[in-house]
Amino acid sequence: MNAARRRKHPDGLPNRVYARDGSFYWVRPDNKWIRLARVAEGENRMLERLVEEKKLFDPVIGRGNLPRIIDVYIEAHAKNYADTYRDTWVWLGESIKKYFRDWNVEQVDPQAVEDFLVQNWPDKLRSQQAAKGWLSGFFSWCVRKKHVYVNPCREVKIKKPKTRDVYIPDTDFLAIREALMMTLPREHGHSAKVPTGPMMQCFVDLCYLTCQRSTEIRLLEWDQIDREAGVIHFVPTKTEESSGEAVDWPITPDIDAVLARAKLLEPAFGQKYVIRDKKGNPKTESSCRSAWNGAKERAKLESKPYTIKDIRAKAMTDAKRAGYDIDALQVAGAHTDRATTEIYIKSREVPVSKVLLHLPAKKSA
Template sequence: MNARRRTKADGLPSRVYVRRNSFFWVRPTDEKWLKLCRVAEGETLMYERLAAEKRKVEVDGDEGSMSRLVAIYMDKFEGQYSDTFRDEWKRRGEDVRKAFKHHSVEQVDSGLIEDFLLQNWADKLPTQRAMKGWLSKFFAWAVRRRHAQVNPCREVEVKKPTVRDVYIPHDHFMAIRAALASYSYEKKIKGKLQVITAKVPTGPEMQIFVDLCYLTCQRSTEIRLLRWSQVDERAGVIRFKPTKTENSSGQAVDWPITPEIAAVLRRARALRRELTVQPLHDYVITDRRGKPKTAAACRDAWRDGLVRSKLEKMDYVVKDIRAKALTDAYRSGHGIDELQVAGAHADRATTEDYIKQRDVPVSVVRLRLPAA
């Protein structure tokens, strides 16, 4: 509902109205009715809340309409994203606000967006695609709300990232896993150089994370967000419903609790009892406050493990653990159909791509030079 013109003076500020015994302000940028406070709470509080809301949308003398609209868009839609992705989604929005702070929304065209992507992430095609997707959704909203005439992202082409073919050898994998929990350094003690081994505080949690990623062939997100309620010990399975496909194929898989997985879960329970703060959530892998590990925390810990194991030049990432697990399972004799179920893939071709890129066949053809 749009703000209506007053027919008689009521002593209220512009665009402030009383509805259902509360003061509401109609935001001029999108005509949204924002509740300020109850009438019974008084006009003083109403004016304070009104000033705070106006500061969110008023031009600060240096900020263009693009930045202000992005802020409104973020405030409106951040609640639609999960807790685990919301911070990353907001970070991308802040990158957009910073880059286009001095522009009006009408000035931002396809050329500016392309420059923004190439200048910041020239060698990171996945990030380019993610940022273009963020901007495209923003402009789609801006067009619907009549803040913009066209969506300039439609004319921007972003190269598709090459299919990743990295495979982590066994010795590298175990070296990184060990480095997650401890590291060594040299120190002089009484004039003699000695090797000291120190523990990493987050090492046990990260080893559990890596072990479950490998033993269950699941995406790292499913392991980070794994709850004890998914561990059905009576049935002897862990019930996975991948978040990546919950709104598409809805593929799910019950993974048997093997002796190896059972041993990892026992370690996780022991760590849970050691938490100094009562866990806030029912997650299997948590930080010291009982909250689930973030993607950034797992990524940083993995990178630190690469450095400590002196494998930082190998470009291994957390997602490569799943690819290694599926490839190792294939090499041990499991068929593509079995691996498709294990990976919760709706399409057999997806499973085959995982294997093809990492299990390079060895030719058995032997030739000799022809006789003269």
């Protein structure tokens, strides 16, 4: 097509955008015509595509086009992730964009991907897995958009992380739980209550008593407490956009007692969330982690690898030892795959050998 010309008559279209042969076109500053959308698709679709193309073209001296393509990808796909994971997903994309700020998308090969993973997370295989997964999804999209022809992540192999096998013994669990309520001793031997201690104890108790992920407990709303049916309705956020696996958990006397304690804590009015801060908002992941780590330190267990996520593993392992079968635990854990439940439990159970031997008897002459 010919180079863009100044309009003789206003037509309401953005600068350098023209309607030709039933389609909208944007004439880039280098005079290349870019098809945006069919006229029948409407101006809103045309404007969306215009924003995408401008971000891709916008030249920045000394930098590649990869950061701008990542921006378009994030803008288009961030909405597909659950609220509980979206910030992490976007943060990971921003980290990748920063590392590859001077790269063009077609320059990234398997070696570049491997170097990025190893340099940023040399000893963290799970972080490497997450970053590779992000990049693989991105380059798969790039192939479909014809930015590249091959996904470079396909040739990158990552060593499979070791299955986490941490189990919190009862004595350590109770020590951390108790330490949530206390600060470090003062000079005169007195200890002061931690203001957030009572709410954090409710959080830890519900994580254990319901076998649910900590995210489900942080975001638990009073509307999910169904007194008439005698259950708590859980729809795990991790699978709400995929399998949607849900579980109704019975309100046992122990759980009911924890809910009653939580109900009386601040703020006592206008409550929406069971586990909340003083403003009524749900506790953040970072605040819960800080409280847990502080309690570990006060309990003199800071050297132990216990995390909040290990509470769920402890609960399910304890339930297995109490006699519940794998089918019951699969329902409790809202796992779509029985194998996931089996791995979850077996990794934290130490088998006891049933082989009993005696020293060989001395043969008589």
